[in-house]
Each structure stands twice: as structure tokens, then as C-alpha cells.
Amino acid sequence: MRTVFTVIVSALLAAALAPTAALAAAGFTIGLSSGPGRAPEVLPGDSYKQGVVVIAGDQEAEVLIEVLGYRQDIENGVVPIAPSEDAGPHSGREFISPGQTSIHLDAGQTKELQLHISVPQDVGDGGRYALLRFSTRAGGEGAVGVVSAIVLPFRFTIKGSQLVHAGKIAALEIPTPENGKPLSAIIDYENTGNHHYDISGQISIKNLDGALVFASPVTAASPIPGSTSQISAELRPDTILQAGTYSAEVNLMLGDGTLLDKTSTTFRIAAKYVAPPAEPSPVSPVQASPSPSRDAAAGNVTTIVVLAAGAFVLGSLGTLLATKRRRSH
């Protein structure tokens, strides 16, 4: 039996929102419904389902579903790896079976599919990583066709296994600052462990005498094992930096204070530098990745209203109301 979801409110709103037809565009939305989400803790031998809802835009769409491996790199961020090349020890690609390779949607239609997740009994330690790629086929009129693709990483933690959280700083750069703009620290960081984790730490700016001029906290999410990513921190020294040579020292740690790696470099201020005033937001200069949680689904329900015209309106409260169509055979 196939389950078809239809967003009921779209019809009720169609008349009032007719002018939004001018917003015609391609594209679609992927939603996670029932299941533990993208970053579950799983046990060897576990088997479960994860619901995925696909919502079409204002055009009929054939959405292809692929399960791929992935890595992260500095230039390109998340990089998909084709199944034929995905032989890394941390691949979780084979855990995921979408059950179908494509799904057909009429304009504005919503459908749900179930991902079947199976964790091998001999899975080993650490984290396993895979990527879901949803893409439309090119269609419609126009010399320049458009394919829309949404790429969604999945990160599995093998519960009860030995998680190794380790890494090293591959490079640290402090670009020459411009007056009135924040000082930047760019850190290339490689995950040499077997699992992803949150990073905290500190960047200290010192003068040639070794006196501390300014320090700023750093929080970031590690790349997946074997990958390198870039951590960019904005620093806003609360004192004027006179022309001269300074040192920047970075210490990166786990949440429990365990040192991951540290390094330092020097940089030169050619003329007196004044940082912009601190922004009122209390967040730290580098944004952290909050720990994913199974509870997120219960406390963070968001309404997606698909307009008749195909534009998406996203609300922060409410429930997606769906119609389940039973097909007789």
C-alpha cells in the first residue's frame, strides 16, 4: 500500500494567495517524519525505518533518490562519493535502503517514503556516514533546463562502541585585517578519530612580548573522520592593535577539556587596527553544531504549507495535516 500525503490547507488558501503565482519556481522540500532522524545512535544489528516526506513545488516532478557516500573538504564542503568509489571504513551508505529509486509527484503534491536502515552486526566502532541525494529530472520549457537537488548527510553513531575523538590542526592563517572589520582566524582541521564531535577552544592574540592582548572562544563541529574542514572565527579585539607583529595561538579541545591540538602563527598589523564593536548577540564568534537529539522531533515541529501556486510558506508552529489515501487492489 502506498501512502500519499496531500496538504489540505493548500486548497483553502488558494484563492487568497492567487497573486503568489508570480513566484513560480522549481524546487522541492524534503522533510523527516517518523524515525530517529539524521544522526541516530544505533546498535549493531539494529533495523528500523525513517520516514521521509517529499513535497513538490509548483511543477510536476520525478524525484530521483540516491544513497551515496561522502567526505568533507575545505574547498567544497560536503562532497558526495559515488557508490563505486565509496570504500572508506566509515561509510554507512549500505545501511540505508530507500526501497525505491524515484518518486513521482504532481505539482504541489506530497508523498512519504520509508528509508529502511539496517546496521550490520559486525559494524565495528565509531561513526558511519552516508548521504541522501534527492534530485529532479530536467523538464519543462526553456533552453536552459533546471535540475534541483537536495543533499542530506546522515551520521550514525555506533552505540556502545569505542568512539575515538582526535584531530589535528593542519593550518592556521590570520589574514591581514581591515579597519572596522573583524579579525579573522582560519583553521584547517582534520578529524583523525573515528567519530564526529564538537570542538571548543580558544584563540589568543599576544604581542611580541608575549603579553595577552585578546582572547576569544571557539566552538565548531568536527568534520567526519578522515576529512578536513575549515573553521573560521571572527575576532573582535576590544583594544586597538598598534602596528607591529603579533602571535595567534589556537587551542582546540573536546567539551571535557581534553586537548585535541594546538598551534600558533604570527601576523603583522601594518597600521593601527580598530575592530568593529561587538555585536549584541550572545553567541560565540564561531557557531557550534548543537548536539543532534532524538527529542528534537518532539519539540521542534514546523509547519510547511504548500501554496497552490507552488511557493512554500514555512511556519514555526502547528502540524502538517495530511490525507492518507488508501488504494484498493
Add this chain to the structure above:
Amino acid sequence: MKKLAAIATMLAILGLLIIPASALAAGGSSGDTSVGGTISTYYTLIAPAPIDLGTTISSAGEIAKGPFNVTVSTNDAAITTCGITVADKQAGPKGANAGHLMNGSYAMASNLILSGGDKTNTVLNAAAIPLRASSTPLATASITDFRVSQTIGTADLAHAGAYTLTLTFTATFGP
């Protein structure tokens, strides 16, 4: 347009909140059963519709179209980065002609040129071109100035016919 969209958003949310689920539960045509469902997290890409460069081109010169909107967004608090890239992913069969409008086996002499987001007058090819990235929780990346332009050369005019190319817009959410 922004004002209209904002009004639409308000109407939609208001409309949803005042409709009790029980009132809808009995609805539906024969054989349908209405149920309540929830989406905990969403990931959205809004890309331009297929771009019409004009029906007939009879002289050399440049054709430019745009601006178009491209937006990616999510409510997943675990997502700290998202980005929009564009590429000619049909490169497999096209090989060296990636980024070129094709008419059968003939490729226009010039690549399609893209602008928008962080890029200006960038040559389209098979490699993903990052247009915009965001690295904040609940990431949203949006551009409103995506444009394409194509130079038509005199050699191209000798190859009458319909030319096509496919842009692949990819929304990537991480980590």
C-alpha cells in the same frame, strides 16, 4: 513582492492554526482517510524554473536573462552549514562541451556565463560553482540576483536548431 509574500505567510499560518484537526479528520473523498502527521525537520530548495532564452535568435550578440531567486533553508538545528551550487552535471555524455548549449552534437562556441550570489560572470562547466553558503545554525542561504548570459557567435548562426543545456542547482546541508 516581498510584502505580498509576507502577507501570504501570515494568512497561511493563521489559516492553519484556526483549522482544528478534528474538522479535517472526516474529510476526504471515498477511500481516503485523513490523519495528522508531523515533519520534525525540513530542507528546502527553491530554484528558478527552466529559463527561456528566447524563441528565435537570428543575429550574433549576447542574450541575458534574470534575475532569478535561489533559496535553501532548513529548520534543523543540527545543520550548521548550507550552500547552493550550480553546475552542468550532464558532463558525462557532453564531456568537454559541459557548460555549452547544445544542438544535437554541435556545441555553441561560448560557455554559458553565470552571475549571482558570490559569483560574477563565471563560466559554467561541469564543476560545481558555489553561489552562496551560510554557516550559522538554522542555516538559510539565498540569492536574488542569479543571471545567465550567452554569447551567440557568427559560427553558431550556421547551426540552426534548438539548443539546450541543463543547470543543476544543489542544496547541500551539513555537517
